[in-house]
Amino acid sequence: VPVVLAVIVLVVLAGVVLVGASRRRDSGAAGLSREVRRSDRSNPALATGGDEALSGREFEAAEAAARPAGDVAIVESAPPAPFVAPDPVTLGVTRRQFFNRSIVGMMGFGLSGFGGACLAFLWPQGVSGFGSKIRVGNLIEVLADVENNNGFLYKPEGRMWITAYPNGAVEKARDAYSPAELAGMTAGTEQGFDAGVVALYQKCPHPGCRVPNCVSSQWFECPCHGSQ
Ligand code: FES
Known part of the structure; x- marks a missing residue:
C-alpha cells in the first residue's frame, strides 16, 4: 500500500510540474520570465505603449491580423554583379595568407630542427678515442x-x-x-x-x-x- 501511495503521489507531482512548465512557456512574452517582465515594466526606457500586457501568442496573432493579405512585394531578379578582384595592395596580407604562411613557416622550422638533430646524431664522431686511430706508443x-x-x-x-x-x-x-x-x-x-x-x-x-x-x-x- 505505501508503494502504491508513493507512486500516486509521484504521478500527481509530475503532472503538476508538467502543467506548470507548459503554462509558464505559454504565458511568457517572447520567452521572458515573470521577474524579467516585471523589471521591464518598471523601466521607463523600455515602455512600448501598452504592448507589455500581451503574451507571445497574442502578439503574433495581432501581427498576423495587421499584416495585409496578399500584399507581398515582388522583387525583380537582377543578374549578379560582376566579380571585381580586390586590389592586393589595398588588401595587404589577408588572414588566410597570414595563417598559411605561419603554418608553413612553423612546419619548415620544425622539420629543419628535426633534420639538424638527425644530422648531428649521424655525424661521424670518430675523431678521437674508440673508433678512431689511437696512439699506443712504439x-x-x-x-x-x-x-x-x-x-x-x-x-x-x-x-x-x-x-x-x-x-x-x-x-x-x-x-x-x-x-x-x-x-x-x-x-x-x-x-x-x-x-x-x-x-x-x-x-x-x-x-x-x-x-x-x-x-x-x-x-x-x-x-x-x-x-x-
Ligand atoms: S662465452 Fe662469452 S658471452 Fe658467452
Missing part, C-alpha cells in the same frame, strides 16, 4: 708495457687488450689472418724483436660479455659461458 714501449703488466696490456681508449705474439707462431698465422692483423704479429720477426703484438677486442664473440685477462693461465676466459 713497439718497444708496447712490448715493455705488456711485460710489466704480466703479459696483458689494457688500452681503454681502444677497448682492447694488447699481448705479445710469439715469433714462432707467425708462419702459421700467415694462413689465418688478414694483412692488417699480421702487421702487428710479424713485427717481431720483421724488426728483430723477441715477439710481435696482437690487439684483441675486449668483448667476447659469443653474446658479448667483457672478457678479463687471466694472469695464471696467461689466457682469456669469458666469465659468462667459459669461452677461451
Whole structure:
C-alpha cells in the first residue's frame, strides 16, 4: 500500500510540474520570465505603449491580423554583379595568407630542427678515442708495457687488450689472418724483436660479455659461458 501511495503521489507531482512548465512557456512574452517582465515594466526606457500586457501568442496573432493579405512585394531578379578582384595592395596580407604562411613557416622550422638533430646524431664522431686511430706508443714501449703488466696490456681508449705474439707462431698465422692483423704479429720477426703484438677486442664473440685477462693461465676466459 505505501508503494502504491508513493507512486500516486509521484504521478500527481509530475503532472503538476508538467502543467506548470507548459503554462509558464505559454504565458511568457517572447520567452521572458515573470521577474524579467516585471523589471521591464518598471523601466521607463523600455515602455512600448501598452504592448507589455500581451503574451507571445497574442502578439503574433495581432501581427498576423495587421499584416495585409496578399500584399507581398515582388522583387525583380537582377543578374549578379560582376566579380571585381580586390586590389592586393589595398588588401595587404589577408588572414588566410597570414595563417598559411605561419603554418608553413612553423612546419619548415620544425622539420629543419628535426633534420639538424638527425644530422648531428649521424655525424661521424670518430675523431678521437674508440673508433678512431689511437696512439699506443712504439713497439718497444708496447712490448715493455705488456711485460710489466704480466703479459696483458689494457688500452681503454681502444677497448682492447694488447699481448705479445710469439715469433714462432707467425708462419702459421700467415694462413689465418688478414694483412692488417699480421702487421702487428710479424713485427717481431720483421724488426728483430723477441715477439710481435696482437690487439684483441675486449668483448667476447659469443653474446658479448667483457672478457678479463687471466694472469695464471696467461689466457682469456669469458666469465659468462667459459669461452677461451
Ligand atoms: S658471452 Fe662469452 S662465452 Fe658467452
